Amino acid sequence: MAGGTRQWDDASARAALLRLFEAGVHAADPLAVLAPHLPEPPKAGRVVVVGVGKAAAKMALAVEQAWPEVPLTGLVVTTHGADLPNPPPNRRIPVRFASHPVPDAHGAAAAAEILAAMRGLTPADLVLFLVSGGGSSLSTLPAPGLTLEDLIAVNRELLRCGAPIDHMNCIRKHLSAFSGGRLAAAAHPARVVTLAISDVPGDDPAVIASGPTVADPTTFAEARALVAHYRMRLPEAALRHLEAAVEETPKPGDPRLAGTELRMIATPLMALRAMAEAARAMGLTPLILGDALEGEARELGRALGGIALSAATHGLPVGRGSVLLSGGETTVTIDGPAGEGGRGTETLLGLALALNGAPGVWALCCDTDGIDGKSDAAGAIATPDTLARARALGRDPRAALAGHDSTGLFRMLGDLVVTGPTLTNVNDVRAVLIG
Template sequence: MPMTLQPASLSAAPRDILHKIMTAALRAADPAVQIPRNMPKVPRGKTIVIGAGKASAHMARSFEACWIRENGSDDIANRLGGLVVTRYGHAAPCEHIEIVEASHPVPDAAGQKAAERILEIAQNAGPDDLIICMISGGGSALLALPAPGISLEDKQAISKALLKSGATISEMNCVRKHLSAIKGGRLALAGSRAKMVTYLVSDVPGDDPAIIASGPTVPDPTTQKDALAIIKRYGITLPAGAQKLLANTDHETIKPGHDCFTGNDVIMLSRPQDSLLAAADAARDMGLNTVILGDAIEGESREIAKMHAGIARQVATHGQPSQKPCILLSGGETTVTVRGDGGRGGRNAEFMLSLLLQLRDEAGFAALAIDTDGIDGSEDNAGAIMDGDSWQKAITGNIDLADYLDRNDAYSAFEKLDDLIVTGPTLTNVNDFRAILIY
């Protein structure tokens, strides 16, 4: 016979518990905590900070403050400079490092201009200089430098098609780097006369440096043949210039073992697992059992939600894999295959809408899911939250949640339920964070 478990008492309201756990996860993802512990030696020449990503401006500001504080002469400060590009709204002002903003997830002309300048800065660095490269998620779109024979409009069209296709982040970035003049190790090649240190904030399952922002400063083991296979798998039509480029084996990315990587350092500052561990610690401090399901979960958002719902029910009904009260935690990057036009919302809102439909009016569940950069897709929310009242609000408001899910319109559904989570830009990015409370 199944074991029937009684409702567990909680130390606070379910939503308050979830918000505290989310806050702990975001705090652990802040790269500013790790940068002072990983400072390089002062070079004889200039210190040049370049980079791209949603967290890159915050990383640059943290580095600048620590560099000047630790090495504090006017001469060293005057030899510090560079250029970093981040997403619109994610800038962090610096005194010596220029910060510019560009479009994400679809690239724009501002990103292309910034990438051109960053490549030129790297090319001009000499043997006595030190290049500090700040790389975080979002850098693939922000470093928008099309390879010869491809226009920015081509890159934009391909980006939109990939985003709608359901391709994983590793698949999308494989295609992106093979159509780029700066990604796939090419930025390291451009700056190969100087010493280079790359700081990374991982937003990809598995934390592979070659996938984060399409690996501009690290070796790329993938090939143009791999990129063409991904294009074929998802039925994407390439512009003629892109098709021709991928068929030209002379335009391969920079492979492992190339001399341009010799002596360079790669430092991982923040990972999804760091946030999950911090969230688990916060949950235990509140008297909750914790289960980390994984930091690299991929798949269709609505299907991953069904899997999470099944595990949550197993906890509620059988006390497996943990007794109540329990928090299920997971990270990674799910995907959404867009099935229609006009829907609003990102992968985390879609996950939550599917989860809500699975759990419906069952008692003893609350959950949230966010993108840790504070922007879920292209809307103003980080994600969404639900508890036992959410389904009843949908019934009372005559909100057909299944219809919203069919239209990939999760944002609008949670907007009507008043269950959106809006944090604003967090200035970090370790991918999705999901927490399900069973009590």
């Protein structure tokens, strides 16, 4: 039945939104997409497999399955709790675990171990670098003269200030011994092939996990300017390091990076296209608004709500029987005490408030890694009666949004989407069904 004539009820709309989310996550599953991007293993020389990010454990397994006879060394680091459901008993690529989004000593130790694995490599050797979102905090290794405590304080300030990910990573790179092309420089003269799962707007490889194997076009001067712009309160040691600017990150054209190659294996747009295909299979007309929608979460939610109202009321830019799809990383500026929030649920609550109970519109906002902010949920679903149900339970939706307690509100309503870690990450996806 065509989406425009189907009568959507709450149960069928919720089920459709969840199927769309599952399609997007599957399109970024390393076990489904990694193997075709692998290079030929070297005929002579070693293969060193290293990696950082939320998808690291599953990416490493995909390599092991694709190369069952190839001798492999190395290690990868991922977040605590982001291991495979049934990890293989004889891993050839060890998996380490560290903290995200606040760095810890486990991540610093893993980054140091990865750097150590680069020593003594030759042009006959291959370094396979597996990178996905979350890698910046998981591989936080202080530059000389800095401590891990300094970088933990910097990271907390970055999370607080509301800066977009590229600005955050510019500062991180210039305080790091690992990021901003430094890993690839350490691996020279070996061949370095990076397999990347993008979680950043525009899929800029220099921004994904702060680009450990990619030339860094940013500078110490830019990092200092960003610190001033966001009025960040950094430790004195970090400020001195940025001011001294002793050792710049490897820049485009650096001969140490001449033997590097990058292959993008999954991106936000790939996930959105898979969601669009799933929508068409359900008789819906999909419209992809973009894969890099950024800005303050609640304001983006308000904008998406306005587009949905236009679609439901005027048939523009699409009519009923359609679904609006978008991706990209929003920001949440913490300006006071905060409740249980997250980018996805804050976007969703802003959207619900803009819709103000409009009939026939349902929406899902979720993070493809399965974790929205610090919560145990990937995100949530909003329905035409979200605001009414919240108020009937004594909750003020506007107050929840102002207090960054959007996840708490959706938890109370039973509308959270809980998947657990998905072991991939192509950032947030959003689907608004106009029934």
